[in-house]
Amino acid sequence: MIEEVREWTNANIRQEAAKYGRVQVTQAPVTLLELKALIGILIFAGSHKDNHMSTREMWRVMSSPVYRAVMSVGRFEFLINCLRFDDPDTRVERRATDKFAPIRKIWDIFSDNCRRMYTPSEHLCVDEQLVAFRADNWFTSVPMVTDLLTNCGLTYVGTIRHNKREIPLQMKEVADRDPGSSAFAFIKDITILSYVSRKASKAKNNVMLLSSMHTQPSIGDSGKPEIIEFYNSTKGGVNTFDQMCGAYSTARKTRRWTLSMFYAMLNAGLINAWIIHGLNKQRTGGHFIQRKAFLQELALDLMKPHAQHRLDESRISQSLRLNICSVFQLPSIGASAGPSGVTTMKDSRFQSVRCKYCEGKLDRKTRYSLYHTGFASIKGFPPGVCWAQVQWTSPEEMKCLL
Secondary structure, eight states: OHHHHHHHHHHHHHHHHTTSSSOOGGGSOOOHHHHHHHHHHHHHHHHTTOTTSOHHHHTSTTSOHHHHHHOOHHHHHHHHHHOOOSOTTSHHHHHTTOTTHHHHHHHHHHHHHHHHHOOOOSOOOOOOOOSSSOOGGGTOOHHHHHHIIIIIOOOOEEEOOTTOTTSOHHHHOOTTOOTTOEEEEEETTEEEEEEEOOSOOSSOOEEEEEESSOOSOOBOTTSSBHHHHHHHHHTHHHHHHHHHHHHTOOOOOOSOHHHHHHHHHHHHHHHHHHHHHHHHHHHHTOOOOOHHHHHHHHHHHHHHHHHHHHHTOTTSOHHHHHHHHHHTTOOOSSOOBOTTSOBOSTTOOOOOEEOTTSOGGGOOEESOOOSOTTHHHHTTOOTTOOGGGOOOOSHHHHHHHO
């Protein structure tokens, strides 16, 4: 999937880069390492609930240092805008027969991966998930349920729209029916239920359900049909799934439906991965970790290789190098190690320059470089104190500032 996204994203990058007079690093083609790091940023932002923030807010000095350690804000925005998922030259032809064509290929790969990696158990839940598409009862029909039963060996219980042609007209009429009454119709292995709700209202509420699991017109202890009781006991599965997606969503605001679907695949894939991880830990007796910790660890694993690659670039500043080393716990370049083997800022050997935060006539020299002046008041240092007097002893303290 990532290789497919990289190929067509780079094709779009080449078109966008041609609009610039001189191609900068921001408009360079994306590598697999960088694309994984981009996904890692989306996952990390979701785990910290930063996905609603603007990119400028996320990359501010006082925000998390992780984003700046992985890539620049301009590069992140450029890659998000350039993400593509199919061949643009054949898109029009494919869309003539498939409106989902712009993202069909990676969607099919994702669906196949889900089927191969996990075998579902009983009581699957079919319900809507709002990703700019219609609700579940729009898709429910006798042909679909027959296909599930015949070709997949799966039974189905769900609501169905009143305008489906398979529903007898007598089941749609509720004028002469009492509240709480039920009507059943049977089509081979499928049962259609019409239930008039007991809730008091001016218009009688006729609930239509279709089931290939129930074959008898049975009424439960509550006075409702067994189909209704079973549906109510299982329908919360997708609602829980939606809630889990929303809690740590990777989605960012966009007008492109293909990008919305990509975010939805990420969210679903992350939940699936966490479930499989938990089942494997349960099987092997390992330590189960909470979902937030799982997401953060996964995100850091995706971002770290690209961050290490950035250290090889000669153009990045020393402060950025230190930030990368601090975030990903890498040995600092250009600094010595302290007694505990941890690289310390106070032992680093940088060129001594005049402190630009002090009055010029004081001519105070410092080896420390910061690119934000707000720390003096935020961290409690009184105005006028030279930054050379501020000593850090560990990357953790530096991380607290940066």
